[in-house]
Amino acid sequence: GAVVSQHPSWVICKSGTSVKIECRSLDFQATTMFWYRQFPKQSLMLMATSNEGSKATYEQGVEKDKFLINHASLTLSTLTVTSAHPEDSSFYICSAVRDYTDTQYFGPGTRLTVL
């Protein structure tokens, strides 16, 4: 159990376009989902915390108008990178928890390349 999927697994887009990434908990209801970004050879950096039915909480330095997060249901959260630029190219990973005492279950990640 505790499987998290992400779609797409990779995407290449032109500079200035928007890209939506989906994160789904397949076999459990996730009260909270987290979005991370990982640059090559670096660690995971938390971007935002997403709770179902409420606004996401963004970490310091993360632009909420650029990285739109919607947590429409207990099994789905989406991250939209708006007006993407080459510096947004990264590995975006989501994770989901059933409750705050739970460990985080990570999705397989989405590799975004902005040309």
Next chain:
Amino acid sequence: GQQVMQIPQYQHVQEGEDFTTYCNSSTTLSNIQWYKQRPGGHPVFLIQLVKSGEVKKQKRLTFQFGEAKKNSSLHITATQTTDVGTYFCAGIGSNDYKLSFGAGTTVTVRA
């Protein structure tokens, strides 16, 4: 929030040898977790330590949580080529629910 530091950043190991990666937090943690990420993959949960001084073993991997709950270590004995990857520690603060990841230790193995 807490800052989690991890050393070494890189570990090149002869197959069959042991190695240890260390994790230190700037503040007391409620728990610490360890993940393994293979090249091109996503982090996979290995273990969670909650109690002060806790030691847990998974086959050749030994995980330890410090008495002060501010540091942790992962020791791998008799390294195999399947151990290749990056090992991350990640801590949750006492008054928090967010994971703070260490920089990771990237392990390569020479046969």
